Amino acid sequence: MKNRLRVLRAEREWSQADLAQRLEVSRQSVNAIETGKFDPSLPLAFKLARLFGTTIEEIFEEEKAAN
């Protein structure tokens, strides 16, 4: 799943560690979500949306299947 986390984080000049602390997760978790290696659960996605003052759809985008 693609996401805009890196952009949103950069706009606020937050490091991955800063975001991790705000979300109460590890920095490794933030990195894994940012790079698309791990899809967060719905509660964590809502937490991210609330933190950035936006919606889940504005942060995450479904990758289209290549046919």
Added chain:
Amino acid sequence: MSPHVGSPARYRAEDRTLFVFVPLVLLFLIMQFSLSHFHLHPAGALAVLCAAMGASPMIAMILNIGLYLAEEKDEFQKSLFVQSILWGLGVTACVATSWLALGMFIHVPHMNFVLGEFLFLAGMIISGAVTRWRYK
């Protein structure tokens, strides 16, 4: 803002490993050494006690794993841990199955339960390190 250093659940699990699991392993090793050094063959209640001491490190480890999974709030860390448990179980099951299959055709010694514990922990630790490295 200071970085989020680590999960409290992980620290608690590490403490339990250090103060419960490790002493139980040491007790078991001391018991094993004493039995073999003095050529003792416990029977009755003492045999049950020795067996319980042998099983206690693994039981403690399983309880520790369960407590960690219940306490860990970081879903990504939890998923990494579950992956490493599955690898540990997979390695143990593969070796045990192969060993038993081999026993159907040739005479092989009984698989020691300590080997099972060792394989599980080794599989878990190695796969845990590899998985964490992949997501670094």
